Amino acid sequence: MDAMNRRGFLGRAAAAAAAPLLLPSWSRGQVAPSNRIAAAIIGLGDRGRQHLGALRGLPEAQVVAVCDVYRSKAVAAQQGLGNSCSAHQDFREILARPDVDAIFITAPEHWHAVLAIAAMKAGKDVYCEKALSLTVAEGRAVCDAVRRTGRVFQAGTQQRSDGHFRLACELARNGYLGKLQRVVVAVPAGPRPPLLPVEAPPADLDYDLWLGPSPAKPHRKGLCTYNWYFVSDYCAGWIQSWGVHHMDIALWGAPQLMASTLTVEGTATFPESGTADVAFGWQTRMTTPDGLSLEFHDDRSGPFGHGVRFIGDRGWVHVVRGGIKAEPASLLQTLLRPGETRLPRSTHHVDDFLRAMRSRRDPIAPVEGVHAATTGTLIADIANRCGRKLTWDWASERFVGDETANRMLTRPLRSPWTV
């Protein structure tokens, strides 16, 4: 297949698929195989396999390569896809292929920025799982790369493609709750894994490649599947990895939280022993200069349980996956009037990405959104760890007058990895 011709995709059918940001889904004709978007998936844990399933249901795309540092996972995924798909252990082989249009990054957090930037520099569009990055500084680097390369970047904050969350944000943004006073976010803290014993990595795992930009430390049993969520060299915990979903909604519905500065103050509990070293319970309050507060909790200590609640002086709306409630309940029947803010509509997060690729527009979850949301969770974590009131400046993306906290906004990358 001639890669350049196959990329010359703006045939009639493809154009119909390029449904723009503001449009509801359109009926689509058949997409010829030569016009399909060629996608590759890097990281074949639960999420990678879910995307594999989602892509199989979308005729506009075809998965042409799968990759995992566990060779066996790549081979197993490839076997379900046939000869048109290749299996890889090293993602660099995929980035070097001219026929791949889009990369799905479903590796752990510590890899996101390095992988995303490398993929965009190689001319690929990127769907990157949340959180955007392990640190605020890496997230900024990804934002710059997206704007400098002109690539399409969709973040895996897929709640934006769920009508309940959009409705909650539109109610908050258009003043239906009155003057906004509090935004309360609560997410699960996750299980607390015990001490994982040090042991030799399994034979089919390229552990050095799994570690990537993180410090070289010995392999632990079960670390590379799931338990990495709770070790700060790889992820800041569910405060970050779950937190970013609802934080994204909070900021989508109340962008004034990002207008200037926030004071950030909180407490958290951390394990006393074992391998995990991330927060397993926290209560953090962030406040704008004019008094709007963003309260961020684990969902056992939050006042309203799991979800995002926007509270104004005329009512509130509380949204979770699969449900929304409001006081007064009639708010949920609101019809937006002409001239009010309507957020972009998407009902399928991967499909939205493919449509954005066709038309070269920003998808529903653009990089700046997920960077802000990731930042929101990380500055909470840093303030909790420092145990003092910090002041966050959105413009410089630095804390005001706190050198230690500012050093926690970044991390050195292990050679040879760079962003």
Next chain:
Amino acid sequence: MRISRIASLLLLAAQLVTAALPPEIGQAVERVSQFDGAEPTAPLHQLTRYLPHAAHDPALRQELATLLMEAASSTNATAFGRTILCQQLGLVAGPAEWAALDQLLADPAASADARIALALARGDGAVGRTTPPTLESCRAHLSVARPADRMAALAALAHHHPAAAAAEVEKALGDPDPAVAATAIQLAARVATPALRARLPTLSPAQQIIALPALALAGAREAAPAITVLLDSPDAAVAEAALYALGELGDVQSVAAITRVVAARPATADAAAAALSVLHADGVDAAILEQIGQAGPGPLVCLVQAAEARQAPGLTEVLLAQSRHPDAAVRAAALKALGRQSAPAVYPALVELLVGQPDAAVEAAVGAAGKRLPPDTSRSAPLLALLQRDRIAPAAQVAILRLLAAAGGAEPLEAVRARLSASDPAVADGAFRALCAWSEPGALPLLAAQAESATNETQRVLALRGLLRLANGHPDQPAWLARMRPLIRTADDKRGFIGALAESASPGTLELAAAYTNDPDVRAEAQAAVQRITEALPPGLARRAALAAGLPPGATLRAYLDAGAERANNGSDPVRIRVTRGTDYSWPGGGTSAERAAASVLFDGKHVDLEVTGLDPARRYTLGFSWWDGDGKGRTMSVSADDARVVDQRVLPKGPARAPGAESVQQALPATAHADGMVQLTFLLDAGENAVVSEVWLIEGEAAQPLPARAPGAAAAEVRANAGAPAKVLIVTGHDYPGHLWRETTPVLTAHLAQDPRLEISVTEQAAFLGSPSLTNYACIVLHYMNWQDPGPGAAAQENLRKTLEAGTGLVLVHFACGAFQGWPEFVKMAGRVWDPKLRGHDPYGLFTVRIVDATHPITQGLRDFTTTDELYTCLAGDTPVHLLCDAVSKVDQKPYPMAFTLEYGQGRVFLSTLGHDVKAFNDAAGQLYRRATAWAAGIPPGGGRELGIAEAGAP
């Protein structure tokens, strides 16, 4: 200035206190430097928790840096330990440490770690903001060959140098690479709007589709005239995109333009309505209302919808006028809008519409508008006034009666009562049905009287359903249910009645439910209801009722004493039991009512005595009691009645304190014992410590030993073993996604299954039944249920379903049952594949062919491919191994998707099919598939019903 001197001294003292690094941190650093990856990790946690707090203090920060630098440089440090120390050092190190770190950098074993610390401390190789590319470098890249590089250069130019980008972006609109051109369009909408506007007519349709929303997003209102021209594009997709863009960017002129497009191209109606709804400019509302006065039916629907969405001033009058429009679609749109939007003052006028056209659209509008009124008579008053008017057509009267049922109230009820005997049979029937659908309990007495005097079966069933609905939650529910009891006749009646009983725990409902436990129609349902009620009652009451329910015909419970909790039994019992010797005590335990009743005991060092009076010398009695060795003292006991031994020495069963294992004993009393109407009972300790007894009861008549509980799955195994008896099948329904009308589909599914006479079908609308131990009585569970936006029956019920399946009961999953229990990981192992909401849901509802993939399986043997009108599901996920029976090819992506498959879970057989969205989808072929599958899952050979096309297919 004494005070300020003290203050500064205090401040100094505080600094001195904080500046001392606690000794345990020194120890933690020491231990971290020796860390080998094994326990204990506590020092590591201690250090990482302490450091961000302490580092804010300059003196502590320096002390920490010195300490960590020293430990990291030590030749004794382990590699693991040094990496951790350097990560921490990076957070606190200052210029004082740079030299030492530079030195460490030279040590090959430590250089990577030193680099970590230096990068943080000195900012070497810092990650973060990058320097923007220069204008020159961006321009230089615009002429390179690789399209990706040209796109990147354009993007960087527009992002970093927007003022200088316009000319280059405009030039790139003509780039030969379509992706680069598309990028240029997106950027031009922001930085080169006039150029894009001018080029709009000359772009290809595909590019126009990209440009239109980009202009809308950029808010380029000046592009509206150019966009208006594209409304007439020969390409329908371009016209539609132009409509949406015009909605964002247009002005009052756009109203007429959009109206004209809809008239010419009816297919654009949705886009046009959306555009008109969001148009944001002065005078748009008035322009829309004006167009409503002139437009033909096609545009009129859009205009009415838009006017409603905009809540345009003067809307109500316009809608009322259009609600009499001769075109049905216009009328429906106007009425729908009136139902949702109209002001309270319009309600009487809306009611008035019932006079002319009492059809479903008007009735729905009146109902919806009425629901928004305050809960007083304002809803019913206009309806009553209309009803009392002369010459109101019967159809209108019936509609009014239905609306009154929803409104409720005393006066409306009186009006309905008056019309029960109307001379027009349609009105009388309407009144009766309104009464049955009444929304308030005030109708209970009248409804009960009607049910009792009902002369035809339809009316009896309707009234009964109404009664059950209204009695549910009523404070006097038990009394109402008792009154209904004589009306319960058919198996369906019984199921509904028992369902209502189970909702309300009282001795009365328990007695009513217990009366059905020997009824072959509803034995399992009644048992489940008894269990549910007993768990909700106080232990004594519950146990009493459970014992009564378990008695054979001819035996009656005459007295029950929860020993240890009561000193005498309930005064209403005809036989009296009184404690004469023994102390109350309670072992820890309890959970179920039986466990709680067993936990409380009477005890005594030698013997516990009870006095029983009120016995009839002419009758025979059976003594029942329970006892157990709750604290493991090795008790041996015996029982005497008036000195005659009735139970010989027995070793009491032991039970761990938290799981009472009381043993129940029933033994006939010698006739001689109660010749005087009374008996002295003695529970005598023969060995061990302290005599105990948990419960005592008296039964009039003969009663055998209570049966041991059955093992899970035993019933299903019996069903399979006994091929001659009908296999009991339970359809579980009662809740689903609102688009799935289970009330309509369940009877159709039931009828299909019932064609196999070997299947005995029951239906429950209570998913909570999945939690009942009686579930094992069924050979197969048919799940026609999905807990949409509902917590479902709960984890215990799910586990019970799982265990029942594992033990051998079959499971058939119908259509959206694959979507039940989202978030329960085990379900995908039981169901094989489950709904993944992230996947594309299904093809549009329509005709497709179901292909038999494996015609050798017992279920599909002899079946042929069939067509059906249904939703072709494309949303199943899971990797549990399944055996595919049928598939169908999606019209959307031409891929095959599973329509039916089987698997095994433990001993249980599972069949899942995604067919069955609505009544139409349960056609004969789908029904046959489900019937054969249900038989197979129940463990009997499929094929017991009227079989379609098998003879032909089976022929050579």
